[in-house]
Amino acid sequence: MTPRLLAYFTAFSAGASLLFYLTFTPGCKPAENKPLYEVIAEKFRSDPLPPDCAPAKVGFRDYNGYVSGDYYCLVSLVDNLSSDWVEIWVRAKLLDANGKPLKIKGDTSIIIRAFADAVPPVGSTAFFRAIPLSLISGGQPDTFLLEGAGVRFREPGPILVAPDNGGVRVQVPDPEDPKNKLKEVAFKSKTTLQNPLPIEALHPRLVYLIYAKDLKLYYAEMVNPEEKPKNLYMTSEGVLAGGTSREVFYDIAYEYLPQPIKDLSIVRVDVQAFEARPPQSNPGEPKR
Secondary structure (H helix, E strand, C coil), rough: CCCCCCCCCCCCCCCCEEECCCCCCCCCCCHHHHHHHHHHHCCCCCCCCCCCCCCCCCCEEEEEEEECCEEEEEEEEEEECCCCCEEEEEEEEEEEECEEECEECEEEEEEEEECCCCCCCEEEEEEEEEHHHHEEEEECCCEEEEEEEEEEEECCCCCCCCEEEEEEEEEEEEECCCCCEEEEEEEEEEEEEEECCCCCEECCCEEEEEEEEECCEHHHEEEEHHHHCCCCECCCCCCCCCEEEEEEEEEHHHHHHHHHHHHHCEEEEEEEEECCCCCCCCCCCCCC
């Protein structure tokens, strides 16, 4: 499958990954004891596009589309190619093997809000969305189109970075052959969250980008430390002062990941970071 993009087109720096043998107990389980992306998918809707949006000048990298169980999953990095701070919405269209557009819940496209509330000039964010196959009509999805649906201008603020990423693989005896085989059940991610500018970051957020051993990006998840997930540990909490940093540890259980990652295993986890901003004009917007 080779996606086609309608947009402006535009390193692995992790530390050594080690094998870690223990019995792993997953941390925070999502609602209904299902992967978070499935819970969101079952309440499927396009993200609302604000009326004050401007044209989007964006690029896409590491984009991927695939079937996992009962869902068609889309994931991509999204680059801000403009000279403004922006909040980004993406339009996605699904196509069959012959390039024919498919309908998603009766519409020919869906709108997806990228994770970051404000992306600096030439900065990057990401999105992930799982679409129930039961809502796709007209054929089976084979590839997709991505384009910038619109942006909303935001004020400049802190630029958070997480340049030092590494992790430990968690393996246990394989239940099918415990004497001779190991099964990877989790990845314990470690990163350093930095705020290099002399501006306080009031509400830091983290986006975890999970790559499998075929080197493709398969999953992206936004984590809100203020919700105190049980599988997240930081050496300090709350406001991140300018010029400071903190170590962040996050346990990623395979149980809650899409099937291709379970089949291929994780090769690396990258981390993006941003400061959450309060909604500007629509009090009904979901809390981020």
